[in-house]
Amino acid sequence: MVASGNRVLELDGITKSFGGVRAVDGASFHVDGGEVVCLLGDNGAGKSTLVKIITGVHTPDSGQMSINGELIKRWNPARARDAGVQTVFQDRSLAGRQTVARNIFMGRELTTRFGLIDDKRQEAEAEALLRGVGFTSKALSARSEVLNLSGGERQGIAIARAMHFAARLLILDEPTESMSLTQIRLTLGFTRAARDRGIAVLLISHNIADAYAVGDRFLVLDRGRVLETFHKSEISEGELVRFMEHANADSAGTGSRTTSERQTTQESSA
Amino acid sequence: MMATTRFAKAPAPAEPARRGPGGRQFFRTHRELTSAATFFVAMLGVFALANPGVWLRGDIFAAVATTMPQLMILSVALVFVVALGEIDLSFPSIITLGSLVFASAATAGIQPSVAVLLALLAGLGAGLLNGVLVAYLGLSSFVTTLGMNFFWAGLINILSNGSGKPLQFMSGTAEFNAFVGTVFGIPVQLFWGLAAAAIGGLLFSKHKFGAYVRFAGDNREAAAQLAVPVRAIKVASFSYVGLSAGLVGVIVTLVNVNFYPNVGAGLLLPALAGVFVGGTPMFGGVGTIAGAAIGAITISFINVGIITSGLSGFWTDFVYGIVIVLSLGVHRIAERFSFRPRTGRNKREPAAVTPAA
Numbered sequence A: 001m002v003a004s005g006n007r008v009l010e011l012d013g014i015t016k017s018f019g020g021v022r023a024v025d026g027a028s029f030h031v032d033g034g035e036v037v038c039l040l041g042d043n044g045a046g047k048s049t050l051v052k053i054i055t056g057v058h059t060p061d062s063g064q065m066s067i068n069g070e071l072i073k074r075w076n077p078a079r080a081r082d083a084g085v086q087t088v089f090q091d092r093s094l095a096g097r098q099t100v101a102r103n104i105f106m107g108r109e110l111t112t113r114f115g116l117i118d119d120k121r122q123e124a125e126a127e128a129l130l131r132g133v134g135f136t137s138k139a140l141s142a143r144s145e146v147l148n149l150s151g152g153e154r155q156g157i158a159i160a161r162a163m164h165f166a167a168r169l170l171i172l173d174e175p176t177e178s179m180s181l182t183q184i185r186l187t188l189g190f191t192r193a194a195r196d197r198g199i200a201v202l203l204i205s206h207n208i209a210d211a212y213a214v215g216d217r218f219l220v221l222d223r224g225r226v227l228e229t230f231h232k233s234e235i236s237e238g239e240l241v242r243f244m245e246h247a248n249a250d251s252a253g254t255g256s257r258t259t260s261e262r263q264t265t266q267e268s269s270a
Numbered sequence B: 001m002m003a004t005t006r007f008a009k010a011p012a013p014a015e016p017a018r019r020g021p022g023g024r025q026f027f028r029t030h031r032e033l034t035s036a037a038t039f040f041v042a043m044l045g046v047f048a049l050a051n052p053g054v055w056l057r058g059d060i061f062a063a064v065a066t067t068m069p070q071l072m073i074l075s076v077a078l079v080f081v082v083a084l085g086e087i088d089l090s091f092p093s094i095i096t097l098g099s100l101v102f103a104s105a106a107t108a109g110i111q112p113s114v115a116v117l118l119a120l121l122a123g124l125g126a127g128l129l130n131g132v133l134v135a136y137l138g139l140s141s142f143v144t145t146l147g148m149n150f151f152w153a154g155l156i157n158i159l160s161n162g163s164g165k166p167l168q169f170m171s172g173t174a175e176f177n178a179f180v181g182t183v184f185g186i187p188v189q190l191f192w193g194l195a196a197a198a199i200g201g202l203l204f205s206k207h208k209f210g211a212y213v214r215f216a217g218d219n220r221e222a223a224a225q226l227a228v229p230v231r232a233i234k235v236a237s238f239s240y241v242g243l244s245a246g247l248v249g250v251i252v253t254l255v256n257v258n259f260y261p262n263v264g265a266g267l268l269l270p271a272l273a274g275v276f277v278g279g280t281p282m283f284g285g286v287g288t289i290a291g292a293a294i295g296a297i298t299i300s301f302i303n304v305g306i307i308t309s310g311l312s313g314f315w316t317d318f319v320y321g322i323v324i325v326l327s328l329g330v331h332r333i334a335e336r337f338s339f340r341p342r343t344g345r346n347k348r349e350p351a352a353v354t355p356a357a
């Protein structure tokens, strides 16, 4: 168990624009080892863009980022991986015509003495991993082509991969979207287990119930900036749901909200 | 560390890996190869029906073995580029470039083995240039390599004044014997072709390089997210084709004991046909080196088949066309067939890999 106060991720004023669209606009927050931080926000709020910045897929236009206490200078997916960051991207990052095992070990192949890929070992481990996660079904084997699997099975593979390799930071972008109740329960269980091992978890979900079930802190992202932060002790699930409903309704309207408005929301819902 | 340790709490019903029976599993994982081989045997069967006796003669096979390896070397390398979802149309001119470099160096009195090395380097360099243009400038590989094919062909014409170089003095040298001599009546280049196929096959199916090529050709974004060095892989693949074209340049020059300023041009369509007849599809992510080798052999037998069947040379292109289109049909059928016995599922999921955001 890692002691708390161990800062795994820290973002300060991160900004990213695509052409005229300001997807992330001065976002600042942090995630410590051993906590689950939920990033909530409307469609297009910039959640997935933040994920891609943290994982080195996108370079931010400005702002600073530290991982494991080190200020990031040049960042890319390989460095993020080597720093112990593992991610379930919203699009799941699976190659459909490759086998399940090849997908799980992509970029971290198990090799033989001669430097060739040890498919036997990869398949055995992938098989064990899938059984361990409990995402089993008749059609799912380590040698299946991903293209032939169901949406839930594919999601299970992406989650198993990230859970297996995550060492410091686990990022889950909509992990439970379109999952069965059993699968959701398993996924949330693994999320807690990762936190209990001291891993920092950043969870993105539109399902407030799922997020509230595992989250320790909740960040509300609105048009690319962090609008509010709640500790679990500060807010009930119902209040969080209502806050999100208001936030979504507001961001469809005009300007930004103030702290006093936030309190009104909380009071009215209390 | 075993994968299960991270999930110690989860239920783990011990269940053995599900595999089909050996033969079916082989067919499923090697379906392009199987259908390419089936097609080749069927084609030989047709030719044999047309003129049974001639196929018992060894000289037929020796004739094929003289020119087939060049196609095989090219088709094998091209699989990497095609599996990446790209194409290379510049290799014919790179072959000629290699040939020119080799012939010029050898005639200038440079040691032949050094001349070979220079030709290989020229091919590698031209391929590297393709790769950099495509991967780092984001240019379309179809247009870029089409342009480079003209560029090198033009440059070669300018440098050589459009005239050839005789190289009869190379005949019988150690280098000549190493590339185009004969061992027990078998043309040596056959061994080069088979070695290229073996190395290519190992790289493609068992090495990280091939795994990255396929993954990046399958889903480029996912590859980038998983830290696959997509650009470097592209550069390496085009360089590989360039190097192979350089090698073919040396071999054709020694076969002809002459440099011709358009020697590579005739190989464009047969080498590409070898890739596709072999079962590698255009859409990327999938490919087969063994299939490409069989594809190159299939293409090489067409000429011989036509002659032995008593048809005139005018039939050649016609038969090429039939072979290419028919073989695609065979692969298509094999693909559909191979999905049917899959464990209890009849339908192939129509959805794309990535659910909509």
Ligand SMILES: Nc1ncnc2c1ncn2[C@@H]1O[C@H](COP(=O)(O)OP(=O)(O)OP(=O)(O)O)[C@@H](O)[C@H]1O
Pocket: A018, A021, A022, A023, A041, A042, A043, A044, A045, A046, A047, A048, A049, A050, A090, B357
């Ligand atoms: N590569 C890109 N090019 C151009 N615009 C982009 C790109 N990626 C994201 N955007 C834009 O940036 C904004 C934020 O997108 P992002 O995917 O981060 O939203 P999100 O919060 O993840 O939404 P959702 O909940 O729907 O997944 C959107 O307006 C989107 O259109």
Ligand SMILES: [Mg+2]
Pocket: A047, A048, A049, A090, A173, B357
């Ligand atoms: Mg998103």
